[in-house]
Amino acid sequence: MEIDGFRGQLITAGHTEYDTARAVWNGAVDRRPRLIARCSGTADVAAAVRFARDHDLEIAVRGGGHNVAGTAVCDEGVVIDLSSMRAVWVDPAGRTARVQGGALWGDVDHESQVHGLATTGGIVSHTGVAGLTLGGGIGFLMRTYGLTVDNLLAAEVVTADGSVLRASADDHPDLFWALRGGGGNFGVVTSFRFALHPVGPAVMAGPVFWAADDTTDVLRFYRDFAAEAPDELGTVVRLGTVPPLPVVPEDLHWRPALAVVCCYAGAVQDGERAVRALRRFRTPLLDLVAPKPYVAHQCSTDDTVPHGWHYYWKSTDLTGLCDDAIAVIADHAYRAGSPRSYAVMFHMGGTVARVPHDSTAYAGRDVAHNINIDAVWRPDESGEQAAAETAWARRFLHALRPHRVGSVYVNFLDSDDGTDRVREAYGDRTYRRLAEVKAKYDPDNAFHHNKNVHPG
Missing domain, CATH: 3.30.43.10 (Uridine Diphospho-n-acetylenolpyruvylglucosamine Reductase, domain 2)
Known part of the structure; x- marks a missing residue:
């Protein structure tokens, strides 16, 4: 061929x-x-x-x-x-980076941190730049610098007829709007141009772990702590077990626990003050918050989600962390059969919420928290194990129904999340606008092997 x-x-x-x-x-x-x-x-x-x-x-x-x-x-x-197209070119004077479509976030951080610069990327360094960006792009820096799409300046796109276009605020602005949150519906993005910001190279970052029995009290404290946190402080809550990483004492491996993972996008001494109350709450099992290279923090959890394990996700945006929602989370988070399964909750807000709603296709601007329920099992485990883990994720999501905003982050949708959930990710108004752009650039829906927006 x-x-x-x-x-x-x-x-x-x-x-x-x-x-x-x-x-x-x-x-x-x-x-x-x-x-x-x-x-x-x-x-x-x-x-x-x-x-x-x-x-x-x-x-x-x-x-x-x-x-x-x-x-x-x-x-x-x-x-x-595009996996062979991973080049990253940084312009330190202009504080921008041009990134090929097959690059991973570790590639971007590696090159940009040489100059003490970064942009909002994923929380796992082997995540692809393209997929994360096109869906919106949430990560530790988003409360300070916005989503990844808020930092996208331009993109080179191969459209459904084989044409090569440049999309930006000045060139094909309708396509540029759609690319910033609308997923892979409009073409193949072969390169991105991002704005960069001063970050690191050292940041105050890392997780604090508490025993699972403390979950309700920790989440109630965290609710108020996060609401008052400065924009520079990004936090992610992880509920499951303590991963068996080299930095974790062996007697804590696989112990049910909650962790709040922090990253302060500013001076280390300011970061130390920002996380002080969190670190002093109750008696943590383990406190790994410390000054460290930003690149080290960005890849610190890579080994907990390796290539080749089996994954199944359910996700939703939350109206908030009221006591009833916290009770649901505490009740379901540790019921998974596999010690590898977990739930992860992102604190949104800050700059994310201040970007005008209609400036990009990302629809979750008013969301306070996003939760992703991650069922995980090894390839050598039985079909019964797989069924049990996926059932846990579905039950957990169902129990959260009274506390859902009615929106979801499109990058967290799994294969059995159909058209209704894609519409949920955008809302009717944004979906209709995306459908119009789709009809212009891909009227035959050639790019439909994705969370598909139908031409309209």
Whole structure:
């Protein structure tokens, strides 16, 4: 099989790299594409799009391959694979970075931190830049500097007819609006240009762990602590077990526990003051908050979510952390059968909430907290284990129903979250506007192997 004008690597089922190339982060996803087109640059991407359209083949687009629903790979179609396109160019004087579409957040942090700069990225360094950005982009820096999409200045996009466009505030502004939260519905983004900000290289960061029995009291304290926190303080709550990381004493490994993970995007001494009350609440099991390199903090939990394990997610935005919501969280968080399963809650607000609602396609500006329920099991565990973990996640989400805003972060939707939940992610008004942009740039819905917005 050949593609005219393609210089990259073409991988089919007989190739020695086929099984490796079709594998994605979520080991539960097992799909067999007809062709994997590993692109070397934008011209290859355009050629692969035209080939797939000419042959009426399904298209999947792979950036980092980290989406839990496995949207980066399809059955019997063409995977347009950007994993070889990971270059990052930093302009320290202009405080910007140009990032290729296959880059991971670890690539961006590695290059930008040489200059003491960063932008809002994910909380796991092997997350792909493209997927996280196109869905909105939440992370530790968002309360200070906004979502990833709030820092996107321009994008190079290959559209459904194989054209290469530049999208920005001045060029194709309708497409630029849609790319900032609308997912992979509008084309293949081959490069991004981001605004960077002074961060690090040392930050006050890390987790504080408490025993699971303290969950209700800790979350009540955290509710008030987070509400008064400065924008510079990003926090993520993790409820599950203490991961068996090298920095954790062995007697705490796999112990049920709650952690509040902190990162202060400012001077270390200011960060120490900002987290002091949290660290002194009750008697923590373990306090790992300390001055450390920002890049070290950003990859500190990578080993807790490795490639190849099986993942299933359920998520929702919360109206707040009232006592009843806290009771539901405390009651369900530790009922998973696998010690690898957990729930993670993001504190939103700050700059995220101050960006005008209609400036991007990301719809969750007024949300105080987002919770993601992550069922996890190993590939060698039984189908019964998988069923038990997914049932736990569904029960947990159902129990949270009275406390849901009615919105959800699109990047946290799993494969069985259908059209109704995609609409929930955007709301009717934003969804209709996205559908109009979709009809203009992809009227045939060629890019539908995603959390799909139908042309309208």
